[in-house]
Amino acid sequence: MEKDIFKELNEAQRKAVEHTEGPSMVIAGAGSGKTRVLTYRLAHLLNIGVDPFNVLALTFTNKAARDMKERILQLVGSDDARNVWMGTFHSIFARILRVEGHRLGFPSNFSIYDTEDSKRLIRNIVKEMKLDPKVYNPNHIMNRISSAKTSLTTPHSYSENAEATNADTMAGKPQTSAIYTRYANRLKKADAMDFDDLLFNTYILLRDFPDVLYKYQKRFKYILVDEYQDTNHVQYMIVKSLAADNENLCVVGDDAQSIYAFRGANIRNILNFKKDYPDHSVFKLEQNYRSTKNIVNAANSVIENNKDQIKKTIWTDNDDGKQVELVRATSDTEEGIMVADAIFREKMNGQLPNSDFAILYRTNAQSRSFEESLRKLNIPYRIYGGLSFYKRKEIKDLLAYFRVVINNNDEESLQRIINYPARGIGQTTMEKIVVRANQLGVSQWEVLENTAGSGLQVNAGTMNKLNNFITMIKSFRAQLKTVNAFDLAKKIATSAGILRDLYEDKTPEGLARYENIEELLNAIKDFTEQKIEANEDGEIVSPIHTLDEFMQDIALLTDADEKDKNDNNHVSLMTVHAAKGLEFPFVYVVGMEENLFPSIMSLNNRSDLEEERRLFYVALTRAMKHVTVSYAEMRYRWGNLTPCEVSRFVEEIDDKYIEYPRKVVSQPRATFPFEKAGSRPKSKISSPGFANYQKKGLKRVSNLENKQPAMSLEDMENLQVGMEVRHQRFGKGKVIAVEGLGGNKKATVLFNNVGQKQLLLKFAKLTLSK
């Protein structure tokens, strides 16, 4: 068994796997088989007799944890691997906090506030403090609080930290510290933790309770941290204290792929590992198995421009492959068309599946032009990183019910559901409750539960409505431990009126919402049944699985989307950030323009710019066979047509590895086979980007390969209603209307196969059939 494992590894990989005792760091270049090393290392530990309960593996995403677990199960061939503590920092420490949190005054059923809950709470606090929400922007305040927690700053130490408070005062936000204090109190009162608290409180727990620290140090004899370059300070501290006893710590990462500094990741954690653990070993995985030589070299030539990095030489034995290709479009719309067209051709030439292709962009807002063009070519695509299932309103509404049932003090959830579906408890009433709760220093639920005694001044009708609501929630709560998750969930969805409310909404969106609720209920049913065990007679013997268990299961889940196995044949569209860890044969990195990629916000300091460069490095190294980079000379940004310049990063690619557009003889004008009549004005082709090109002695090029020219002037003039025509893409059809004159002449054509289309004749590839 063991020998088989090692056979599949190169020397560096094998050494990294074998080194089990003492601190070690694995620097894993892009495509160098990092996951393989991680899984084999874990498998190796189990093979040499380490108890899976003594192994802790921390990953960056839930998905990474799941994938790894699966692979290890295959490798080890026994169920032992299931007992390894493997998951994200957040999920592992949430689990520990459910057990140990009482020491910090948290019940085991504490709620976890997501970003939206946190923001809403901050917004409310700002309102309660009568501050201007424009000045105290919830997003900004939350970032402030988040980075405070990440750097282990409590509300108290924040208020005493002159640097922090001065910065706030200078920014015109002297009350930030007070908001933080209030926010922390409210979370505590609600028996809730936000995402940062899961880490922050774990750190406090380990710091202040030596017996807890001791217990987990003894438990986690072997610790493994993936994506170490993306850990922030509190994560670093937690790992450090857990590993302090035996130092069997292995961290894996690639400084060149650190792209999350903007949210607190500290690249120095990996750069300083050597100082932290003088007795360490370093293993460098430098052979890339993923990409062609051209891609690896192109990426290397870019990343060389960064100062902060660990020295390494990424190389590959793979074929040379093709050079990186540069595509220049006149507009963002055209960029979409050109990229979609390129994918179409590549796919047809090679008879390739759609899933071989990915379009990567810097910002989500860029996806639209690609969507449109892909749709027009009938190429299936999927956008990643949109609104995930668990963030949808209807799902959050139902989950909020669950959360209130489980934890009555969960104020964010309470506010969400107290008047949904509408039951006549409006803003005014809610404000009274909030005020009263704050006056008495109790939770909002406690005010409600004791409506008579709490001195809440509302009229009899409202009082009645409140009492009905309370009674309903209490009746659900009474069933929490006796009824299984699915039955209770169904009951809540029905008797709270959510299903009815959605059922009555017959709009497509309403229908989708209804279906989403159904899907959630199905998931709960799965959960309920999956975990039930029966004896030989089919009698159920295991205890029922309850709703609070389900909620703990999903509390930290975000990517529910990955489970559509049936339809996998689509082009992937996502941000470069979202593409981290993935690979595709053909990658299109689009929007390679100054101020976009690199982002305009990164241009002021070197470290931000270096992070952008690493991001581009990540983008390039996703590709196995071929990379195309593209940019537009004009782009709509915030509603304005803005001229753009090619990204400095493109120019950093060594000329040997990139192919610039070839010179073209004529045909200066782009053709827009699918342009809708009356859409955006076309841009003129004179921009800084163009000037830049001339400087470099590069040549202009036709934008789209013409398979067929647009209509002749003569045909355009002759076209009349009733004529039979043929379109390159739409096929045969009949003209049913003609309007406009000269260059703006438009025709409405009823096509046999695709229905009615309006075409701008100067661009349409139409021929007269008769």
Added chain:
DNA sequence: ACCGTATTCAGCGCG
């Protein structure tokens, strides 16, 4: 309580 309109804001995003 609810709906349509005005206004504002826009960076990537793990848990």
Added chain:
DNA sequence: TGAATACGGT
């Protein structure tokens, strides 16, 4: 441009 929220009228 367009999504999300705030506002103001019924």
